[in-house]
Each structure stands twice: as structure tokens, then as C-alpha cells.
């Protein structure tokens with residue numbers, strides 16, 4: 504059996520919330536084998552995503568949260584690859600800011616599992632950066648896809664609407680720090696890190 508693998512690209516565009524717009528680079532993560540895959544987040548450009556997917560069947564478009572820089576082209580990608588968009592329903596208010604005329608297809612719940620190329624991804628509901636923020640843990644690959652919940656260097660931003668600073672720290676401590684230290688963290692923006700490195704950082708910050 505072919506082993507599942509992770510493919511990656513970076514896509515550039517903008518993030519807008521609370522009336523401010525920023526230039527951002529978003530990571531695109533694709534997990535699967537030569538036959539099938541899932542796409543984690545659909546940022547700025549469908550072509551950037553399709554370049555990573557290639558000719559593979561897309562089983563699902565998994566959204567870490569509904570900030571516009573993570574879901575802007577999700578409906579357009581869905582049209583191209585005919586796959587369901589999956590989002591935690593607590594992010595409905597953010598989704599509607601970007602896509603008032605579209606719905607997603609499948610509600611993600613904590614513990615939801617999907618396989619791609621024979622490997623499991625498990626949804627961990629980690630509210631804080633957004634109310635419906637979800638991380639995807641791939642135990643057989645030894646990694647977790649954290650969106651904007653945990654970055655190389657600490658928790659994601661919580662200064663804007665629908666965010667909660669105490670909640671994101673609780674989510675990280677209770678859900679992500681329950682994973683093994685060697686777990687590789689693939690983030691929504693910027694470089695990888697590990698659970699162990701971020702555990703040391705957050706504990707150093709505020710005991």
C-alpha cells in the first residue's frame with residue numbers, strides 16, 4: 504500500500520476583518536496518496552491549490568476556520584473538484600462575512616474523522632482564534648494541522664471580533680498539548696514547529 508504524504512504550497516492574498524485589510528501568505532496543506540487527498544484550507548487562488556492536488560480525487564475541503572484568507576476560494580474549489588466543504592458550525596458568522604450567498608456542506612464536530620490515502624485525520628475543536636476553529640490531527644503521520652490556533656512562536660491572534668484570548672490558551676493546553684511532544688505542527692501561516700517546542704514557549708510565558 505502506498506503511504507500517505509503531505510504536500511504543501513504557499514498562496515498570497517489579503518485578510519480582512521473589522522474594516523482592516525492585511526497582506527498575508529497562507530499555507531495550503533494537502534494530505535493523501537497518488538489517488539486521493541483532502542485539502543486543508545482554501546485561501547486565495549484555486550490554481551495554487553489545484554497545482555498541489557494534481558489529478559487526484561479530492562475527498563473533502565477541510566476548513567480550520569472561516570476567516571476569509573482560509574475559505575475565500577472554497578466554493579470555487581468545490582465547483583472544480585466536486586468535494587464537500589467541511590466547517591465547524593460555530594464559525595457560521597465568520598463564514599457569512601465572506602460567503603453570504605453560499606453554504607458549506609458538512610458540519611465538523613470534535614472527534615470527526617476522515618481518511619485520505621489510508622491515513623486518518625481527526626478534528627479537534629479548538630475555539631479561541633475563532634469560535635469554530637478546528638485542528639486536524641494525523642496520528643499515523645505524527646503531525647497536526649493547526650490553522651491559526653497555534654503558530655511557530657505561540658498562539659494565534661485574538662485581538663479581533665469573534666476571538667477569545669483565554670479560550671485559545673485553554674484549547675492549546677487541553678487539546679494540543681495532550682499530543683506527543685514530537686508531533687509536528689503544520690500551521691496556517693509561516694513555519695512548522697512541534698508541540699514540545701510550543702509547550703516550552705507557552706509555559707515560559709505565563710507559567
Ligand SMILES: [Zn+2]
Nearest residue numbers: 568570632651
Ligand atoms: Zn484566522
